[in-house]
Amino acid sequence: MTDRIVLTTGAGGQVxxxxxxxxxxxxxxxxxxxxxxxxxxxxxxxxxxxADGAVAAVINLAAYTAVDRAETEPDAAYRINRDGPAVLAEACVRRGIPLVHVSTDYVFDGSADRPWRETDPTGPVSVYGASKLAGEQAVAAAGVRHAILRTSWVFGAQGGNFVKTMLRVGADRDSLRVVADQIGGPTPARAIAETCLTLADRLASGADATGVFHYGGSPAVSWHGFAEAIFARAAALGWRVPRTVEAITTADYPTPARRPAYSALDTTRLTEAYGIAAPDWRTGLDDVLARLTQKD
Ligand SMILES: NC(=O)c1ccc[n+]([C@@H]2O[C@H](COP(=O)([O-])OP(=O)(O)OC[C@H]3O[C@@H](n4cnc5c(N)ncnc54)[C@H](OP(=O)(O)O)[C@@H]3O)[C@@H](O)[C@H]2O)c1
Structure with a gap:
């Protein structure tokens, strides 16, 4: 039997x-x-x-992800994050194949004091978050069999991300200031990729759990706590790291786009439906740092 094809968009991005x-x-x-x-x-x-009849599922990893720039480029953000998923969803409906679409913790306003569940009300506080929410709604409205995987704080060995920024900036400075009042779940890109493939396989094989699923790294941590973990591990691997990492507030570090103060995601629904547990970002961080250290 010939292999089924999973068409994956945004293949040049981080995930x-x-x-x-x-x-x-x-x-x-x-x-x-x-x-x-x-x-x-x-x-x-x-x-x-x-058009190839062997295409049996689509995974959409294409997105406009420049969170700050989106504030001044809303048309581009909506074209890619809302209209693009709508095009894919309609094409999948015509072919009768499922769509796995990746979305974000930034659909929430950040006001929770426990990890967000799929049933919690959304309320994006940025153009990026609003455009991603509109994409989710477009996918659901098209009537395609779908899984929308909301994830958060993605990091990996490839592409631009917080881990690589910390290593680059930290190598040149004695002290760094990092925001300590935004809490979230760093999520390894590789774990997200594995989960997308599993969902595509299961949905194409008739699995009936569809809709929105949360998939965020555990345990919840602040950007400051994440930076400290990065530098502790990196120092042990021989990287030059700053002597101090100062905890600052969001107000001390203004950005064009607002970010949710608390955006950790509750992965229970995905665990119950598909047996996929929240990834431990500390293990993922060890893997990524080992790979980046080998490369250097
Ligand atoms: N990064 C995070 O921290 C984070 C957090 C939560 C959720 N997510 C979500 O996770 C998914 C993957 O993110 P990522 O970090 O891998 O993002 P990424 O590295 O920015 O990759 C996105 C890719 O999509 C491509 N793209 C943009 N417009 C396109 C279009 N019209 N058609 C086809 N491809 C297009 C981009 O190409 P160009 O580079 O050429 O523009 C880029 O290669 C996205 O849905 C994102 O919203 C990310």
């Missing part, structure tokens, strides 16, 4: 590159397309990409 390194699930082949090979906002290109 996309992590996914392209993974072995596909048994019986599958991954067709990963970067932005140059497939623009998700182009219905003709998406139709052509799905």
């Amino acid at each position: 996309g590159q992590a996914l392209m390194e993974l072995p596909p699930p048994a019986g599958w082949r991954i067709d990963g397309r970067g932005r140059g090979a497939l623009d998700i906002t182009d219905p003709d290109a998406v139709g052509a990409a799905l």
Whole structure:
């Protein structure tokens, strides 16, 4: 029997590159397309990409992820984060295949004092968050069999992320200031990629748990706590790190976009439906630092 194909968009991004390194699930082949090979906002290109009858699921990792820039580029953010997923969802409906779509903790306003559940009310406080929420709504409205995977604070060996920024900036400075009053769940890109592949496989095989699922790293931590963990491990691996990491408030570090103060995600629904537990970011961080240390 020929392998089924899982078409993966945004394959050149942080999670996309992590996914392209993974072995596909048994019986599958991954067709990963970067932005140059497939623009998700182009219905003709998406139709052509799905024309191969072996395509049995789609994973959408393409997104506009520049959170601050989105405040002044709302049209671009909505085109990619809302209209693109709508194009993909409609194409999947026509072909009768499922869509795994990745979304974000930034759909919430940050006011909770326990990890957010799928049933909690959304309330984005940024253009990026609002555009991602609109994308979720477009996917649900299209009537496609779908899993929307909300994740948070993504880090990996590839692409730009907080871990790599800390290592780069920390190498040149004696002291750093990092925000301590935003709490969330750092999530390894590779774990997200594995979960997307599992969901694509299970949905294509008829699994009936669909809708929104949360998947965020555990335990919840502040950016400051995360930075301290990064530097403690990096120092042991021989990296030059700052002597002090000062805890500051969000007010001390103004950014164009607001961020939720508390955005940890409760992964219980995904665990109950698919047996996938929240990843421990400390293990993921060890893996990523080991890989970055080898590269250097
Ligand atoms: N990064 C995080 O901390 C974070 C947190 C929560 C959720 N998420 C979500 O996780 C998913 C993956 O994020 P990521 O960190 O891998 O983002 P990323 O590194 O920015 O990758 C996104 C990719 O999408 C591509 N893209 C943009 N517009 C496109 C279009 N019209 N058609 C096709 N591809 C397009 C980008 O290409 P260009 O680089 O050429 O623009 C980029 O390669 C996204 O849905 C994101 O919203 C991310």
